[in-house]
Amino acid sequence: MPDVADPARPLRVAVVGAGPAGIYAADALASQDDVPVAVDLVDRLPTPFGLVRYGIAPDHLKMRALRETLHHVLDHERVRFVGNVEIGADLSVDELRGHVDAVVYTYGAAGDRTLGIPGEDLPGSLAATDLVAWYTGHPDADVARVEHLLASARDVVVVGVGNVALDVARVLARSPAELHPTDMPQHVLDGLAAAPVERITVLGRRGPAQATFTTQELRELGHLAAATVLVDPADLTDPGDGALAAEDRHVARNLAALADYAGHEPAPGTVSVRLRFHARPVRLLGTDRVTGVEVERTTVDADGRAVGTGELDVVPADLVVRSVGYRGHPLPGLPLEGGTVPHQAGRVLRDGVPSRGEYVAGWIKRGPTGVVGTNKHDARETVASLLADAAAGTLAPRGDDDWIGALRARGGHPVLLSDWRAIDAAEIALGATRGRPRTTIHDRSELLAAVRAAAAATEG
Known part of the structure; x- marks a missing residue:
């Protein structure tokens, strides 16, 4: 590493995580002209886009089309996509910092939160993150486990009333014809078509006014071809909900949508x-696997907290999916406090002091809040701090930026943009064999095989 700055070389910044937060950070860095910057957009998977590819439900076609917008950033001449490289395993944080001038950590918060109740570890209890990984085709999905559980799931209980909970319920309730236009892997379409799901119960610990799902997600349930949405009218009679609705249009819209479902009766063949609201899970029942969820009726106190009434009943369940939030995982060599990296306006803090050349953005910075677009503002704040440090002279080109060659020399197999294009083309071609726009390739070895096949064809 040189001892002095090289004014002829741009500042090289590694962005760890090629999801929305990372891509927005790369865009903010590459699209400004005040400081010459070259960006390495690094991801542990061979594919970019993070939760846009592996989090947004595949039946949300318009939302998933966002990756076409994000792809423009990958095409920027100042941005280099480097996939299939896991920082902390293939290359340590310290090693990466030695090769580049600054690092922006944007690797998200992919861990799931637990319910903390008895029986949660029984077979048949599943985190929403595991089910979402399966139906989006994530390379780390436990395909065999999920498909084994779904094969006998007539009664499904989803715990949580956020958008992910509704995604899970909606995907499980969709007909095969509705799912065919998606880019789901074929084994997922087959597994969902074969699943014997008849009843799905979504449990919210508090009332409908406290639910966090969007009205759009809620109303979408009413347009499913082979499902009937049921709401107990008694859940909509809390006088406090009316007061909240008067203050918050979002609450008012949600309550109006729920009122449209109130009083529906189960329809044969759907x-x-x-x-179900005011329903707090207190125990998962079963011996060898889940058979039901013991639920306590709640009320909502003046502070908006769920308070148990002692009134208990049991909801039958062959499969329980918990969707109660995400949490960040530690990256070896990076501080983590309460699921997020401590920071000051995006500058990573080590022992309370800003660490030179280290920054953070996205969920691992602020926690799992907001929508995809929230990451744009968040990334801009972090990039503004980085550029201010560069302008102040505390950050300058000093690193040895030939880290890709060093990684290959030690047996690494980084996937660059041309390689990702080969994967992209292979997925489109696979979809065409079944009359679909695209079929996601879920297996990591098959993703890398597509890269090798394209390289061999070029050499030939």
């Missing part, structure tokens, strides 16, 4: 999707 999957029933019951939205």
Whole structure:
């Protein structure tokens, strides 16, 4: 590493995580002209886009089309996509910092939160993150486990009333014809078509006014071809909900949508999707696997907290999916406090002091809040701090930026943009064999095989 700055070389910044937060950070860095910057957009997977590819439900076609917008950033001459490289395993944080001038950590918060109740470890209890990984085709998905559980799941309970909970319920309730236009892997379409799901119950610990799902997600349930949405009218009678609705248009719209479902009766031949509120899971029942969820009736106190009434009942369940939030995982060599990296306006803090050349953005910075677009503002704040440090002279080109060659020399197999294009083309071609726009390739070895095949064809 040189001892002095090289004014002829741009500042090289590694962005760890090629999801929305990372891509927005790369865009903010590459699209400004005040400081010459070259960006390495690094991801542990061979594919970019993070939660846009592996988090947004595949039946949300318009939302998933966002990756076409994000792809423009990958094409920028100042941005280099480097996939299939896991920082902390293939290359340590310290090693990466030795090769580049600054690092922006944007690797998200992909861990799931637990319910903390008895029986949660029984077979048949599943985190929403595991089910979402399966139906989006994530390379780390436990395909065999999920498909084994779904094969006997007539009664499904989803715990949580956020958008992910509704995604899970909606995907499980959709007909095969509705799912065919998606880019789901074929084994996922086959597994969902074979699953014997008849009843889905979505449990919310508090009332409908406290639910965090969007009205759009809620109303979408009413347009499913083979499902009936059920809401108990008694869940909509809390006088406090009316006061909240008067203050918050979002609450008012949600309550109006729920009122449209109130009083529906199960329709023969359809999957029933019951939205149940004031229902706190206290125990998962079963011996060898889950058979039901013991639920306590709640009320909502003046502070908006769920308070148990002692009134208990049991909801039958062959499969329980918990969707109660995400949490960040530690990256070896990076501080983590309460699921996020401590920071000051995006500058990573080590022992309370800003660490030179280290920054953070996205969920691992602020926690799992907001929508995809929230990451744009968040990334801009972090990049503004980085550029201010560069302008102040505390950050300058000093690193040895030939880290790709060093990684290959030690046996690494980085996937660059041309390689990702080969994967992209292979998925489109695979979809065409079944009359679909695209079929996601879920297996990591098959993703890399597509890269090798394209390289061999070029050499030939």
